[in-house]
Amino acid sequence: MADEKKFAGYVCTGCGLGERLDAGQLETTATRDGKMQSCKQHEMLCSAEGVQMIKDDIANDDVTHVMIAACSRRAKVEAFNFTDVALTRANLREGVIWVRPDTDENTETTQEMADDYIRMACAELKSMTKPSASGEQSLNKNILVVGGGITGMTAAIEAAAAGYPVHLVEKSGKLGGAIGSYYKVIPTRSPYDAPAENPVPGMTEAIEAADNITVHLNSTVAKTDGAPGRFSVEVATESGTSETLTIGAIVQASGFKPYDANQLPEFAYDKSADVVTNHELEALAVAANGGPIKRPSDGKEVQSVCFIQNAGQCSDKEGHLTYFAGVTDLVSIKQAMYFKELNGDCDTTILFDNLRTPGAGGEDFYRAGQQSMVTFSKGIASEVVPGDSLTVKFEDKILNEETEMACDLVVLATGMEPNSGPDPYAQLMVDEAEDEEEKAKAQAALENAPPSILNLQYRQGTDLPHLKNGFTDSHFICFPYETRRTGIYSAGPVRRPMDAQQARDDATGAALKAIQAAENAGLGRAAHPRSGDLSFPSFRKEGCTQCKRCTVECPFGAINEDEEGYPMYNESRCRRCGTCMGACPVRVISFENYSVETVNQQIKNCEIPEEWDEKPRILVMACENDAYPALDQAAQAGVEINPWARVIPVRCLGSVSLSWVTDALNSGYDGIVMMGCRRDDDYQCHFVRGSAMAAERMSKVGDTLDSLNLEPERVVLHEVAITDVERAPQLINDMAETVEKIGLSPFKF
Amino acid sequence: MSDLNTAMIEKYRSSFLKEVEANVEEGEWVKMCMQCGVCSGSCPLGKHWDHPPQEIFMMIRANKRDEVLSTDSMWMCTSCYNCIARCPRGLPITHIMHGLAVYSKRLGLTQKKQPTAEFSQIFWDNLMKKGRVNELKLGLSMYFKDGFGQGIKNAMANQKLGQNMMKAKRMNAMEFFGGHSVKDLSGFQKMVKKAQEIEEGNLKDAK
Ligand code: SF4
Ligand code: SF4
Ligand code: SF4
Ligand code: SF4
Numbered sequence: 036m037a038d039e040k041k042f043a044g045y046v047c048t049g050c051g052l053g054e055r056l057d058a059g060q061l062e063t064t065a066t067r068d069g070k071m072q073s074c075k076q077h078e079m080l081c082s083a084e085g086v087q088m089i090k091d092d093i094a095n096d097d098v099t100h101v102m103i104a105a106c107s108r109r110a111k112v113e114a115f116n117f118t119d120v121a122l123t124r125a126n127l128r129e130g131v132i133w134v135r136p137d138t139d140e141n142t143e144t145t146q147e148m149a150d151d152y153i154r155m156a157c158a159e160l161k162s163m164t165k166p167s168a169s170g171e172q173s174l175n176k177n178i179l180v181v182g183g184g185i186t187g188m189t190a191a192i193e194a195a196a197a198g199y200p201v202h203l204v205e206k207s208g209k210l211g212g213a214i215g216s217y218y219k220v221i222p223t224r225s226p227y228d229a230p231a232e233n234p235v236p237g238m239t240e241a242i243e244a245a246d247n248i249t250v251h252l253n254s255t256v257a258k259t260d261g262a263p264g265r266f267s268v269e270v271a272t273e274s275g276t277s278e279t280l281t282i283g284a285i286v287q288a289s290g291f292k293p294y295d296a297n298q299l300p301e302f303a304y305d306k307s308a309d310v311v312t313n314h315e316l317e318a319l320a321v322a323a324n325g326g327p328i329k330r331p332s333d334g335k336e337v338q339s340v341c342f343i344q345n346a347g348q349c350s351d352k353e354g355h356l357t358y359f360a361g362v363t364d365l366v367s368i369k370q371a372m373y374f375k376e377l378n379g380d381c382d383t384t385i386l387f388d389n390l391r392t393p394g395a396g397g398e399d400f401y402r403a404g405q406q407s408m409v410t411f412s413k414g415i416a417s418e419v420v421p422g423d424s425l426t427v428k429f430e431d432k433i434l435n436e437e438t439e440m441a442c443d444l445v446v447l448a449t450g451m452e453p454n455s456g457p458d459p460y461a462q463l464m465v466d467e468a469e470d471e472e473e474k475a476k477a478q479a480a481l482e483n484a485p486p487s488i489l490n491l492q493y494r495q496g497t498d499l500p501h502l503k504n505g506f507t508d509s510h511f512i513c514f515p516y517e518t519r520r521t522g523i524y525s526a527g528p529v530r531r532p533m534d535a536q537q538a539r540d541d542a543t544g545a546a547l548k549a550i551q552a553a554e555n556a557g558l559g560r561a562a563h564p565r566s567g568d569l570s571f572p573s574f575r576k577e578g579c580t581q582c583k584r585c586t587v588e589c590p591f592g593a594i595n596e597d598e599e600g601y602p603m604y605n606e607s608r609c610r611r612c613g614t615c616m617g618a619c620p621v622r623v624i625s626f627e628n629y630s631v632e633t634v635n636q637q638i639k640n641c642e643i644p645e646e647w648d649e650k651p652r653i654l655v656m657a658c659e660n661d662a663y664p665a666l667d668q669a670a671q672a673g674v675e676i677n678p679w680a681r682v683i684p685v686r687c688l689g690s691v692s693l694s695w696v697t698d699a700l701n702s703g704y705d706g707i708v709m710m711g712c713r714r715d716d717d718y719q720c721h722f723v724r725g726s727a728m729a730a731e732r733m734s735k736v737g738d739t740l741d742s743l744n745l746e747p748e749r750v751v752l753h754e755v756a757i758t759d760v761e762r763a764p765q766l767i768n769d770m771a772e773t774v775e776k777i778g779l780s781p782f783k784f
Numbered sequence: 785m786s787d788l789n790t791a792m793i794e795k796y797r798s799s800f801l802k803e804v805e806a807n808v809e810e811g812e813w814v815k816m817c818m819q820c821g822v823c824s825g826s827c828p829l830g831k832h833w834d835h836p837p838q839e840i841f842m843m844i845r846a847n848k849r850d851e852v853l854s855t856d857s858m859w860m861c862t863s864c865y866n867c868i869a870r871c872p873r874g875l876p877i878t879h880i881m882h883g884l885a886v887y888s889k890r891l892g893l894t895q896k897k898q899p900t901a902e903f904s905q906i907f908w909d910n911l912m913k914k915g916r917v918n919e920l921k922l923g924l925s926m927y928f929k930d931g932f933g934q935g936i937k938n939a940m941a942n943q944k945l946g947q948n949m950m951k952a953k954r955m956n957a958m959e960f961f962g963g964h965s966v967k968d969l970s971g972f973q974k975m976v977k978k979a980q981e982i983e984e985g986n987l988k989d990a991k
Binding site for chain 1: 798801815816818819838839842843845846848873
């Protein structure tokens with residue numbers, strides 16, 4: 036193919052486009068205004084014949100840039116998949132004819148809309164180049180699993196079974212983790228009627244027998260450098276030796292630590308040996324060695340036992356866990372059945388407030404507990420009085436009375452806390468604290484931080500970022516396995532509280548994601564949500580002021596800094612969100628097919644009518660993950676959108692450069708609507724922090740409006756979900772009303 | 785208190801639940817209640833009772849033997865079957881209510897003058913005489929159960945109803961004198977006696 040650029044436009048007249056729009060006029064717009072060297076029409080461009088026409092032009096006429104004016108860029112992606120050229124699409128179907136009424140008085144504005152979208156697409160295409168991998172990509176099939184508990188063991192077994200060599204690093208001297216030393220586990224198969232055999236010994240054997248799993252016991256990760264496909268990991272042993280491994284992708288299965296019951300003095304945990312946690316009861320059951328469980332204080336066979344549910348969890352009290360461990364009700368049912376199995380006619384009571392038994396077999400297992408004569412009492416324990424026989428005081432919630440019961444042993448159903456390592460942003464929290472109290476809290480968190488698990492040599496800290504309560508961050512709604520460090524997947528109770536079976540399922544998923552990440556890295560392709568994308572950000576070094584905005588704002592910690600303070604991109608850590616691009620104050624960061632320029636050109640090439648035409652223009656920048664699809668669906672549903680709107684899809688609101696807003700206002704747009712995803716703790720942003728970063732950046736837009744002497748209502752930013760099919764168009768129409776009220780922009784020249 | 789009661793206390797000292805499982809019709813279901821409260825919410829009368837069904841089941845599990853056996857709540861059940869239709873755990877609640885009533889009566893723990901219990905006794909005695917219910921006598925027994933004076937008052941109050949029933953041939957005054965019986969009365973009585981023996985035997989075994 037020649038180095039010369041050749042631009043070709045294609046206008047589809049199918050799907051009613053030909054009837055509603057003047058295709059000849061569109062063609063003229065593409066060639067005259069859009070400077071396409073050629074433009075062809077087809078009555079059904081997505082048909083085999085239409086696609087072939089484009090393919091032939093690429094092959095025979097050396098077309099390098101293709102503009103398709105047809106349906107939304109989200110439709111017919113398989114048909115219009117031309118990997119050898121730069122490609123853009125003008126959305127005339129969902130973007131124009133489906134959102135405008137088919138009446139004579141609207142023909143003119145509808146045609147104007149379509150012409151504008153063609154101009155915009157052509158202008159965008161002019162500043163695009165075909166994306167291709169950076170050349171930095173490398174394939175490395177080794178999977179590192181950090182943590183040798185049931186989660187890590189599962190991940191190792193699964194990845195190895197798929198043919199990927201595994202290095203399994205475990206801190207202690209043996210595999211199995213917390214579950215390894217349990218008597219039995221919650222049943223995982225029908226009929227779910229009794230505790231099941233512990234799977235760990237079998238798994239240990241499988242790992243020992245597998246020839247592509249290398250186990251590193253008494254070892255930790257001393258250093259993780261690099262990126263997916265080329266991680267360089269230093270594994271250090273307790274004895275001081277170390278070895279460096281090259282790794283494709285990582286699964287972090289660092290598990291949980293049991294809640295410290297010393298924080299529950301009301302239950303006499305610190306005073307009586309016969310008050311134990313659910314975790315400790317497992318050891319008593321194992322020690323019973325098939326005989327009756329004995330109480331710790333004097334070795335008496337337990338004849339009555341009381342389980343206190345939600346001990347120190349689901350509570351706002353100081354020192355308690357605010358969240359529920361998810362499984363501790365099932366665990367208590369399991370353990371109550373130990374007593375029915377081992378201790379004969381032992382009085383076994385579970386004191387619960389809300390009994391939650393999730394999972395396929397949860398309800399059946401609960402019934403099995405009832406069948407075996409475990410007493411379930413709805414009540415809230417307030418105190419355990421130590422003594423030869425323990426007294427549990429509780430409020431019976433059914434009989435509405437304060438009452439008590441005597442028993443030999445009390446088991447506290449306490450929760451689990453994630454072993455997630457230090458919060459990489461702890462220092463940032465201190466620096467950015469808004470008041471002294473917040474600062475002191477952040478400082479304490481920083482000082483009490485646990486040792487690092489991954490020791491990442493990243494500009495943004497040593498470990499995976501946290502969400503709430505110290506659990507590793509993951510996009511819960513769409514990509515639960517994705518963390519904020521590409522190619523590193525957390526699995527098991529470090530991600531959210533879960534039981535052994537859930538952890539095993541989780542580990543299997545994470546192992547597959549790790550394999551996918553290693554393979555993607557080999558091809559230079561992006562992971563979720565722009566999976567397969569080959570474009571990557573690069574920066575113009577001459578222009579860079581070393582301001583560090585990009586290295587700080589990248590939600591995925593993809594950018595390191597070199598000695599001089601210039602950003603160092605790591606293509607395979609990058610998710611292609613463009614947040615760095617939106618952040619850069621001197622606009623030197625760009626992708627081949629998405630840049631400050633590609634959007635700027637679209638903004639500038641929409642025709643702004645003269646003031647006396649009384650046709651406002653509203654610029655809509657819609658996140659391509661949620662807002663843009665919501666608008667597409669609205670179009671399918673026939674929801675009307677104001678004819679003055681011009682929508683530009685953006686990769687993430689985080690990629691929106693303040694300059695686009697300023698330029699748009701300067702060139703006479705009357706209103707600007709930005710739509711991104713929800714950004715708080717329950718965020719839906721596909722790039723996690725992109726939307727939040729954008730909101731922060733745009734808070735400065737007021738100054739711009741001020742300096743231009745424009746009304747603040749002209750620029751708005753909304754959180755939009757993919758389900759906002761009615762609301763998203765409404766937000767655009769609202770802006771049209773606002774403009775009508777406050778009048779046109781004075782910046783029309 | 786009856787001997788039977790003392791024997792049962794002795795036997796199931798620690799677990800009223802086990803006593804109910806062994807001796808009350810459908811009692812083995814009590815442990816399966818998950819305390820959702822749907823039955824109590826569905827029972828048209830439950831809110832007027834001292835203890836709606838859910839609470840009774842909880843009391844059984846909390847070993848509140850005396851309170852359960854001497855409450856009149858289960859006697860108030862009208863067998864509407866609302867609770868059974870709705871219980872997510874499929875407990876035969878209506879039957880358990882009746883079973884508990886029967887058990888408390890057997891142990892002699894039923895409240896004196898409990899109207900349902902009284903009526904049940906009158907009905908039973910009436911039925912046993914002729915092997916069929918003599919409605920005229922049943923009605924009269926009910927009128928006069930609280931003494932002669934009250935009986936006359938009740939009869940006067942319902943005079944019109946009685947006359948209309950006779951006119952419509954729904955009641956026959958001649959039934960007052962003896963009244964007719966089932967075909968094989970002695971056979972009927974033998975059958976009932978046998979059934980009673982079996983039931984008593986069950987309880988004795990339980991002792
Ligand atoms: S901000 Fe987004 S596009 Fe930029 S380096 Fe980070 S992940 Fe990549
Ligand atoms: S944001 Fe732009 S100017 Fe700042 S360091 Fe990054 S590339 Fe350089
Ligand atoms: S509806 Fe059934 S399960 Fe629910 S409280 Fe009543 S008996 Fe128990
Ligand atoms: S059958 Fe008895 S207990 Fe059940 S709802 Fe009806 S009256 Fe209440």
